[in-house]
Each structure stands twice: as structure tokens, then as C-alpha cells.
Amino acid sequence: MAATRTRVMHRSLRETPPKAVGGEGVWLIAEDGRRILDSSGGAAVSCLGHQHPRVLAAIAKQASTLAYAHTGFFSSEPAEELAERLVGHEPGGLGYAYFVSGGSEAIEASIKLARQYFIERGEPKRARFIARRQSYHGNTLGALSAGGNAWRREPYAPLLSPSFSHVTPAFAYHEKRDDESEAGFVARLAAELEAEFQRLGPDTVAAFIAEPVVGATAGCVPAPEGYFKEVREICTRHGALLILDEVMCGMGRTGTLHAWEQEGISPDIQAIAKGLGGGYQPIGAMLASGTIVDTVRNGSGAFQHGHTYLAHPLACAAALEVQRTISDEKLLDKVKERGRQLEQRLIERFGNHRHVGDIRGRGLFWGIELVADRARRQPFDPKLKLHQRIKSAAFAGGLACYPSGGTADGQRGDHVLLAPPYIATSGDIDMIVERLGAAVDSAL
Ligand code: PLP
Numbered sequence: 543m544a545a546t547r548t549r550v551m552h553r554s555l556r557e558t559p560p561k562a563v564g565g566e567g568v569w570l571i572a573e574d575g576r577r578i579l580d581s582s583g584g585a586a587v588s589c590l591g592h593q594h595p596r597v598l599a600a601i602a603k604q605a606s607t608l609a610y611a612h613t614g615f616f617s618s619e620p621a622e623e624l625a626e627r628l629v630g631h632e633p634g635g636l637g638y639a640y641f642v643s644g645g646s647e648a649i650e651a652s653i654k655l656a657r658q659y660f661i662e663r664g665e666p667k668r669a670r671f672i673a674r675r676q677s678y679h680g681n682t683l684g685a686l687s688a689g690g691n692a693w694r695r696e697p698y699a700p701l702l703s704p705s706f707s708h709v710t711p712a713f714a715y716h717e718k719r720d721d722e723s724e725a726g727f728v729a730r731l732a733a734e735l736e737a738e739f740q741r742l743g744p745d746t747v748a749a750f751i752a753e754p755v756v757g758a759t760a761g762c763v764p765a766p767e768g769y770f771k772e773v774r775e776i777c778t779r780h781g782a783l784l785i786l787d788e789v790m791c792g793m794g795r796t797g798t799l800h801a802w803e804q805e806g807i808s809p810d811i812q813a814i815a816k817g818l819g820g821g822y823q824p825i826g827a828m829l830a831s832g833t834i835v836d837t838v839r840n841g842s843g844a845f846q847h848g849h850t851y852l853a854h855p856l857a858c859a860a861a862l863e864v865q866r867t868i869s870d871e872k873l874l875d876k877v878k879e880r881g882r883q884l885e886q887r888l889i890e891r892f893g894n895h896r897h898v899g900d901i902r903g904r905g906l907f908w909g910i911e912l913v914a915d916r917a918r919r920q921p922f923d924p925k926l927k928l929h930q931r932i933k934s935a936a937f938a939g940g941l942a943c944y945p946s947g948g949t950a951d952g953q954r955g956d957h958v959l960l961a962p963p964y965i966a967t968s969g970d971i972d973m974i975v976e977r978l979g980a981a982v983d984s985a986l
């Protein structure tokens with residue numbers, strides 16, 4: 543990292559990152575000419591890699607036609623087409639798409655629509671939300687209230703909404719007891735969720751919110767089999783909504799367009815973002831069931847929410863072309879195939895590594911967790927900042943990956959998240975694991 547300071551307020555106020563000056567498929571090009579293999583697309587964003595010609599052409603075409611028109615006056619062709627493509631066939635009953643600028647906005651919209659739905663249904667008492675510890679739903683205050691990541695919440699705790707409570711995550715590596723079967727673990731989590739509904743009063747709960755595969759805060763954690771069926775049943779039985787946050791794990795990342803397809807359930811409201819536009823434009827969306835939208839339509843007639851850049855035509859045009867490309871080029875098949883290869887390579891490289899405790903994921907969405915002691919699943923001391931050392935070593939070795947730190951309570955260790963572009967070749971996957979292996983070993 544360069545020491546020189548610039549006027550941009552960067553994430554770190556002590557270090558200025560090098561400039562990225564170009565991109566080419568799975569590669570990012572730094573200002574000094576170095577080519578960096580992008581193994582995580584930032585935070586699982588760049589699903590088509592960089593500078594995909596189809597998407598660049600679609601953006602240029604839309605820019606030359608119409609860059610912006612306020613949604614208070616107009617709709618646009620790309621927004622209508624994108625919505626038709628996403629929900630025209632009503633997947634899982636989701637019939638409407640509300641386009642925003644990113645993941646946090648999609649979560650804010652989801653929370654507010656759930657609340658407004660119950661007001662319009664004549665159930666104004668429903669104002670509580672149940673979420674999970676170790677989840678991440680975004681950094682705006684509503685989304686942060688839903689999130690369960692203690693470190694991110696701590697400085698802002700006085701500003702966060704007390705309407706959110708948190709239950710145990712479906713994180714088998716740390717939460718399942720040694721003497722417990724997977725089914726027993728699921729039953730215990732379901733009982734805890736049921737107890738939380740009872741504690742709050744079931745008729746006060748608007749929704750349960752969860753990531754089908756937890757991304758940033760825990761490092762690619764899919765739930766054990768049957769967990770989401772239990773969750774869906776509990777929400778339905780109590781008349782509460784199920785909001786699924788697929789901002790990171792959605793839009794093909796796990797091998798199906800929506801991660802919930804693999805759980806045999808569907809949500810009432812869903813948030814998507816990163817893989818929707820693949821980073822070509824800032825865009826996210828809330829997908830909502832027809833029942834919810836019809837209730838509001840037949841009630842007040844309008845969703846009491848909005849932003850200046852709703853359904854931005856350029857962003858929708860970019861996302862539309864990203865989604866067309868994924869289906870025209872059958873990239874979900876590639877996600878499955880390369881995903882199996884990535885899993886295999888990670889097991890070969892780290893399966894017997896004395897400091898890798900867990901290898902987990904789905905599709906092209908994988909995480910490894912680093913532990914000081916494998917037998918006891920004991921994370922490294924967070925003060926060692928192992929994840930940052932891995933990030934620096936990887937970058938020096940020409941690899942951009944997404945490491946995150948462990949927690950002081952030991953409920954999560956340092957981990958590295960991988961989310962390669964769907965266009966990655968078999969050689970790219972091998973190179974990712976090779977470079978990651980070298981970085982982990984040199985950082986330890
Ligand atoms: N939800 C999940 C699951 C995420 O992973 C993220 C971002 O990492 C968000 C919400 C917030 O999205 P954004 O950073 O686009 O606001």
C-alpha cells in the first residue's frame with residue numbers, strides 16, 4: 543500500500559491503496575502495471591469479470607439514449623425489461639422488483655415494505671424483526687440494526703433500532719455441539735426461533751431476516767439441511783414474513799439463480815444486489831411477493847419510501863445485459879462445474895492444513911477458516927490480525943481475495959472468502975488456490 547495521502551477519504555485513513563487502471567476478465571491491472579487475479583470480485587460483485595464487452599456496449603447504448611429520468615415522472619425501457627426478466631414468471635411467488643442502488647438500500651426497502659404491509663393489513667402491532675447473530679445486512683442504520691456483527695454495530699449501538707433481536711446463526715462449525723446430530727442442531731435452532739417469537743409475542747413480529755448462505759461476517763456459511771424449511775414453517779405459522787438477504791449469495795453465485803432454490807422454500811421478500819449488475823453499475827433490488835404488493839396497492843396505493851436514483855436507467859441496462867449474458871452463455875452450469883473444481887482444489891490444498899479448520903461453501907462461493915488449534919476449533923487471537931496479513935501476502939503475490947477477521951469471543955475465526963467470476967477458467971481456479979496457499983503459508 544502506498545504511503546502518500548490523497549483527498550479521497552479511503553477505507554483506511556492511514557493508507558492509500560494503489561489505483562486500479564484497467565481490467566480484463568478475471569484480471570485487475572494496477573497503476574504500476576501489475577496484473578492481479580481477482581478471486582473474490584471485491585466482495586462477490588464481479589460475476590462476469592471485468593470489462594465484459596457485451597455489458598460495456600449495453601451501457602454505452604443506454605447512455606447515448608437516456609442516462610436518467612426521475613421515477614416520479616417516468617419508467618424506462620431497461621427497468622421494465624429487467625423486472626420482467628427477474629420476476630415476470632413469478633419465481634417462488636415473487637412478482638415485483640423495486641430497483642435501488644445497492645444492497646443496504648435493498649434491505650432498508652425490504653424492512654420498510656414488511657412494516658407497511660402489516661399496517662395496511664390492519665396489523666399495526668407487527669413492528670418487530672428477528673435476525674441472527676453474525677449476519678451482515680448492510681451499513682445503513684436499519685440494515686445495521688438487522689445485522690448481528692458485533693464489531694460493526696458497536697460504535698453505533700445507541701443509534702440502532704431496538705425493534706431487532708438476534709438468535710443463534712446456523713453456523714454448524716462453531717454452534718453445533720459435538721454430541722449433536724445435524725438434525726438435532728436444526729431442531730435446537732428452530733426451537734430457539736420459536737421461543738423468540740413467543741418471547742416477543744408472535745403477533746408483534748413482522749419478519750425474520752436471514753442470508754441463505756452467510757457471506758461477509760462468517761465466510762460462506764450455508765445452513766444445515768432442513769433449517770430453512772423449519773424457518774419458513776415457523777414464519778408462516780405465526781403470520782410473519784420471511785425476508786431473505788441474497789445480496790451476496792444470490793444471482794447465480796451458489797449455482798442456482800437464487801440460493802433459496804436449493805432450500806426448497808421461497809421468501810416473501812428478497813434483497814439482491816452484487817451479482818445483479820456485476821459491478822458495472824451500482825444496483826440492487828428488492829423482490830416482493832404479489833400478495834404484499836397487492837395489499838399495499840389496494841390500501842394506500844403507494845410504498846412510502848424512495849430514493850433519487852430508483853431504477854436508474856443506466857444501472858438497469860447494465861444489469862439487464864449482465865443477466866442476459868449469464869443465461870445466454872449458460873454460466874450457471876459453469877458456476878456448478880468450476881465450483882466443484884474449486885471445492886476439490888481447496889480440499890487438496892488445505893484439507894490437512896493444521897491451521898485450516900473448515901472449508902465450506904456452494905457454487906463459486908467458498909470460504910476457509912483459519913484456526914490456531916484444529917482439534918479445539920480455537921481461532922487465532924484477533925489481535926494478530928491474521929486476515930490482514932493474508933490479504934497483504936496475497937496481494938503481493940498477485941491475488942485479490944476477501945479475508946475477514948475473527949472475533950474476540952471466539953465465535954468466529956479469521957477466514958478468507960473466494961467468489962471468482964463465473965467466466966473463470968479451470969486454469970484460473972487452479973491459480974487462485976495456488977496463490978492463496980502461498981499467501982496463507984507466508985502469513986502464518
Ligand atoms: N447484505 C449482504 C448479505 C451483504 O453481503 C452486503 C454487503 O456486503 C449488504 C447486504 C450491503 O450491501 P451494500 O454494501 O451494497 O450496501
